[in-house]
Amino acid sequence: MKCTKCNEKAVYQGLGQNFCKNHFLNYFENKVFRTIKRYDLFDQNDNVCVATSGGKDSLAVLYMTMLYGKKYDIKFFALAIDEGIAGYRDNTLDDLRTFCEKYNIELHIVSFKERFGDTLDNIRDKAQNKKPCTVCGILRRTALNRAARELQATKLATGHNLDDESQSYMMNLFLGNMSHNAALGPITGLNLNDKFIPRVKPLYFMLEKETKLFALLKNFKVSFHECPNINQSFRAVVRDELNMIESKLPGAKNGIVNAFLEILPMLKQYYKNNRPFKICIKCGDPSANDICNACKLEEELIR
Ligand code: SF4
Numbered sequence: 001m002k003c004t005k006c007n008e009k010a011v012y013q014g015l016g017q018n019f020c021k022n023h024f025l026n027y028f029e030n031k032v033f034r035t036i037k038r039y040d041l042f043d044q045n046d047n048v049c050v051a052t053s054g055g056k057d058s059l060a061v062l063y064m065t066m067l068y069g070k071k072y073d074i075k076f077f078a079l080a081i082d083e084g085i086a087g088y089r090d091n092t093l094d095d096l097r098t099f100c101e102k103y104n105i106e107l108h109i110v111s112f113k114e115r116f117g118d119t120l121d122n123i124r125d126k127a128q129n130k131k132p133c134t135v136c137g138i139l140r141r142t143a144l145n146r147a148a149r150e151l152q153a154t155k156l157a158t159g160h161n162l163d164d165e166s167q168s169y170m171m172n173l174f175l176g177n178m179s180h181n182a183a184l185g186p187i188t189g190l191n192l193n194d195k196f197i198p199r200v201k202p203l204y205f206m207l208e209k210e211t212k213l214f215a216l217l218k219n220f221k222v223s224f225h226e227c228p229n230i231n232q233s234f235r236a237v238v239r240d241e242l243n244m245i246e247s248k249l250p251g252a253k254n255g256i257v258n259a260f261l262e263i264l265p266m267l268k269q270y271y272k273n274n275r276p277f278k279i280c281i282k283c284g285d286p287s288a289n290d291i292c293n294a295c296k297l298e299e300e301l302i303r
């Protein structure tokens with residue numbers, strides 16, 4: 001297989017074109033830069049907090065934010081959440097520390113233990129009726145938002161890619177949670193309220209396998225192990241089904257996300273009018289209900 005552009009040996013077969021190493025890296029970086037510009041993900045006055053774990057997606061988004069930040073003079077730093085998942089998160093955090101030292105990137109790490117009083121491993125053992133990913137997702141989102149706010153970030157960049165977005169959209173459809181889809185998209189949380197740091201997704205149009213290849217070709221020191229809890233999640237079911245469909249219908253994930261983006265403005269408008277955000281009476285964070293999900297979990301499981 002040869003590169004469509006230069007006839008060198010191809011390392012990646014995309015939709016309708018093949019890429020050698022150099023052309024693949026150009027393709028990846030140009031596409032991420034285009035996404036940032038098209039959706040105004042960053043601007044010159046931003047202080048971007050990159051949510052990162054040391055996994056391939058988060059190192060790729062951190063690296064791309066660094067490239068963009070250096071080119072356009074935008075401030076950024078890295079923030080990691082240590083959920084307390086023994087034998088997994090400790091390894092990815094080691095990779096992250098090495099990466100940040102190499103590129104001289106400011107890194108902050110906050111843990112579930114210090115923020116919520118316990119590790120995810122312990123909380124999971126206490127909460128047999130709750131899936132670990134549900135608990136983890138709620139507490140991590142809250143910890144990220146609070147820590148980014150304390151560090152005076154104006155944007156929170158995450159490593160979500162096209163696979164994540166198509167999975168989230170389909171999961172919300174299966175679960176009948178259409179209002180949650182209104183909170184997806186390349187940029188979320190603008191004008192919501194000043195306690196919520198807007199979230200941006202520079203890798204929005206990149207496939208998972210493209211991000212993985214990018215991390216490999218860039219020689220990022222990264223472990224490709226998955227969290228031990230992943231297979232208990234509904235996401236893993238949807239992920240496997242979508243991968244199967246994509247293998248039979250290349251471009252299917254793109255199709256899902258592009259169709260979603262067509263209806264996203266209407267969804268946002270509808271839910272803005274019908275489900276205004278509240279403020280949690282316990283912690284003051286933005287919430288859909290009087291008490292936010294993180295405070296409910298803390299009450300139920302931790303305190
Ligand atoms: S797989 Fe689940 S438990 Fe593991 S880090 Fe992701 S959300 Fe948390």
Ligand SMILES: [Zn+2]
Binds near residue numbers: 004006007008021022
């Ligand atoms: Zn080439």
Ligand SMILES: [Zn+2]
Binds near residue numbers: 280281291294
């Ligand atoms: Zn709360």
